[in-house]
Amino acid sequence: MEGPRTLEWPAVGRDADERGAGAAVRRALAPAGSRPPAVLVVLAALLVAGTVVASVAGAYALQRGQGPAGSPPAIATPPAAPPSHSEQAAPVPAPTAQAPAPPSDPRAVFADPALRALAEPFLAGPGVSCQSRTPEDGETERVACELGAGRTAVFTRTSPEEMRQRRQDLVAGRQARPGTVVSLRWRYDGSGTATRTGIPAGHEVRGEGVRVRYVDLEGRPRLRFDQDATGCAGDLALTRPTGDARADQEADLEELRLFWADPGG
Numbered sequence: 001m002e003g004p005r006t007l008e009w010p011a012v013g014r015d016a017d018e019r020g021a022g023a024a025v026r027r028a029l030a031p032a033g034s035r036p037p038a039v040l041v042v043l044a045a046l047l048v049a050g051t052v053v054a055s056v057a058g059a060y061a062l063q064r065g066q067g068p069a070g071s072p073p074a075i076a077t078p079p080a081a082p083p084s085h086s087e088q089a090a091p092v093p094a095p096t097a098q099a100p101a102p103p104s105d106p107r108a109v110f111a112d113p114a115l116r117a118l119a120e121p122f123l124a125g126p127g128v129s130c131q132s133r134t135p136e137d138g139e140t141e142r143v144a145c146e147l148g149a150g151r152t153a154v155f156t157r158t159s160p161e162e163m164r165q166r167r168q169d170l171v172a173g174r175q176a177r178p179g180t181v182v183s184l185r186w187r188y189d190g191s192g193t194a195t196r197t198g199i200p201a202g203h204e205v206r207g208e209g210v211r212v213r214y215v216d217l218e219g220r221p222r223l224r225f226d227q228d229a230t231g232c233a234g235d236l237a238l239t240r241p242t243g244d245a246r247a248d249q250e251a252d253l254e255e256l257r258l259f260w261a262d263p264g265g
Contacts, residue, residue, distance in 0.1 A: 106130035176214035221252035
C-alpha cells in the first residue's frame with residue numbers, strides 16, 4: 001500500500017521573481033556547513049588585495065633605488081663642515097723685526113778710520129752706544145751716539161768742500177738763535193788726541209779746524225767741531241737744557257765746551 005504523496009505543481013505560469021524567491025528560500029534552508037561564512041570571504045578578499053598592493057609598492061620602490069615599502073626614507077648625510085678658525089691650528093707668528101743691538105764696543109760701528117779717530121775720545125765713557133745712520137746728501141758716513149749724562153753726538157764725514165760749506169752756514173747763524181754763536185779754531189792739546197783746546201784769535205797756530213758753539217732754533221745747546229784735512233765733523237748736543245734764559249744757555253754751552261775739551265776728565 002503506498003503512502004501519501006506530495007503533489008508538486010509545475011512552475012508553469014510563475015514569473016522570474018517568484019522563481020528567484022524560491023531559489024533564495026532553498027539556499028536559506030540549505031545546511032550551514034555547505035557554504036563558507038560571509039566574514040571569512042571578506043577577510044580573504046582583503047588579504048589578497050593587501051598582498052597585491054604590497055607587491056606593486058615594493059617593485060616601484062626597487063626601481064627608485066629605495067628600500068622596501070614601509071621602510072623609512074634614507075637621510076642624506078651632510079658633508080663635513082670645514083674646521084672653524086678656532087679649531088684650525090694657530091699660525092706661528094713671524095719673528096718681530098727689531099734693530100740689531102749695537103756692538104758692545106761703539107768704535108766697531110765706524111767704518112771710516114779717520115771718522116773713528118775723531119770720535120774715539122768721546123766713546124770711552126760708561127753706557128756709550130753708537131749706531132750707523134743713513135748718510136745724508138754729501139755724506140759718506142754718519143754715526144749717531146748716546147754719550148750718557150744727557151749728551152748725544154753725531155759724527156759725519158763729507159768732502160772737505162761740503163764740510164766748509166756747512167761750517168760757513170753755522171758761523172753765519174743760519175741754524176742758531178740770534179746772539180748765541182761763538183766760533184774759533186781749535187787744536188789738539190798735547191801730543192795725543194785725547195784732549196782739545198781752542199785757539200785764541202790773533203794766534204798764528206793753524207790747528208785742526210773750526211769749533212762752533214750755539215743754541216739751535218729748537219733751544220738745544222750744541223757744539224760742532226770739524227777737521228780740515230779729512231772732512232770729518234762731530235756735533236755734540238745737550239738733550240736736557242737748563243732753561244731758556246741767557247744765563248742758562250751760557251752755562252749749558254760752557255758745559256759742552258768742557259766736555260769737548262776733555263771727555264774723560
